Amino acid sequence: MEQQKKNNKTAGKGSGLLIAFSLYSRIPVPQTSWTEAGMRYALCFFPLVGAVIGGTVYGFVRLAELAGLNEFARACIGTALPLMITGGIHMDGFLDTVDARSSCQAREKKLEILKDPHTGAFAIIGCGIYLLLYLAVFSQLTQDAFPAAAGVYVMARALSGWSVVFFPKAKKDGLAYTFAEEARKRAAGGAMVFWWASAAALLLWAGGIAGGLAILAAVMIFIWYYRMAVREFGGVTGDLAGYFLQICELGMLAVFAAAGLAEKLGG
Numbered sequence: 004m005e006q007q008k009k010n011n012k013t014a015g016k017g018s019g020l021l022i023a024f025s026l027y028s029r030i031p032v033p034q035t036s037w038t039e040a041g042m043r044y045a046l047c048f049f050p051l052v053g054a055v056i057g058g059t060v061y062g063f064v065r066l067a068e069l070a071g072l073n074e075f076a077r078a079c080i081g082t083a084l085p086l087m088i089t090g091g092i093h094m095d096g097f098l099d100t101v102d103a104r105s106s107c108q109a110r111e112k113k114l115e116i117l118k119d120p121h122t123g124a125f126a127i128i129g130c131g132i133y134l135l136l137y138l139a140v141f142s143q144l145t146q147d148a149f150p151a152a153a154g155v156y157v158m159a160r161a162l163s164g165w166s167v168v169f170f171p172k173a174k175k176d177g178l179a180y181t182f183a184e185e186a187r188k189r190a191a192g193g194a195m196v197f198w199w200a201s202a203a204a205l206l207l208w209a210g211g212i213a214g215g216l217a218i219l220a221a222v223m224i225f226i227w228y229y230r231m232a233v234r235e236f237g238g239v240t241g242d243l244a245g246y247f248l249q250i251c252e253l254g255m256l257a258v259f260a261a262a263g264l265a266e267k268l269g270g
Contacts, residue, residue, distance in 0.1 A: 094245070096244065153219075
């Protein structure tokens with residue numbers, strides 16, 4: 004019986020890994036059934052998708068340097084790569100949340116807007132502004148920002164995953180509620196701490212002061228996100244978690260861009 008439990012746990016982790024990558028990325032993985040055991044562990048591997056994104060972006064930056072790619076082309080591709088790998092699942096949450104928050108309606112109405120499959124004008128405007136800001140930030144990243152900046156994609160997902168499990172829920176359905184109910188909170192929470200600490204170690208080791216400031220920025224955005232979600236929506240949803248992830252990535256990368264700019268001005 005004990006061996007059977009261990010086998011089920013191992014199988015659950017394996018399917019959880021595949022579920023995480025099939026849900027949060029467009030990376031081809033073997034198909035697997037979304038079993039209860041798999042769902043329990045899927046969120047634990049969410050930041051691993053960020054590690055793949057960070058590694059891919061880092062590899063691209065190095066290749067772009069060797070190939071002599073100009074700054075604008077490097078920034079455009081660097082902006083597009085995370086969206087291409089994720090399929091835009093988090094950007095979708097960002098757009099829905101922008102629409103909801105821009106409506107200035109009561110909480111119930113905002114939650115209805117989150118579920119509305121149609122894209123409003125504010126979402127389109129918000130998307131355009133976000134991508135322009137991301138492009139501007141990425142164009143300012145120096146070679147010295149990497150590999151530390153690769154940790155940004157892991158840390159943002161670790162914090163987003165933590166919020167899905169432990170923050171109050173705005174509604175009793177949806178993806179955030181499903182993962183919070185199915186996930187073993189101790190396992191998911193421990194995994195998020197591990198991934199956050201690993202990303203923090205990379206940021207501090209490779210990024211120095213800039214890495215430390217990027218961590219501080221992530222924590223400040225995380226606190227703001229909690230207060231905003233509870234105040235405006237009564238808790239988090241999957242869309243809000245995606246909204247936070249996009250803002251956290253941009254904010255942390257902006258710190259590295261500012262550090263590089265300050266170094267140029269100081270030199």
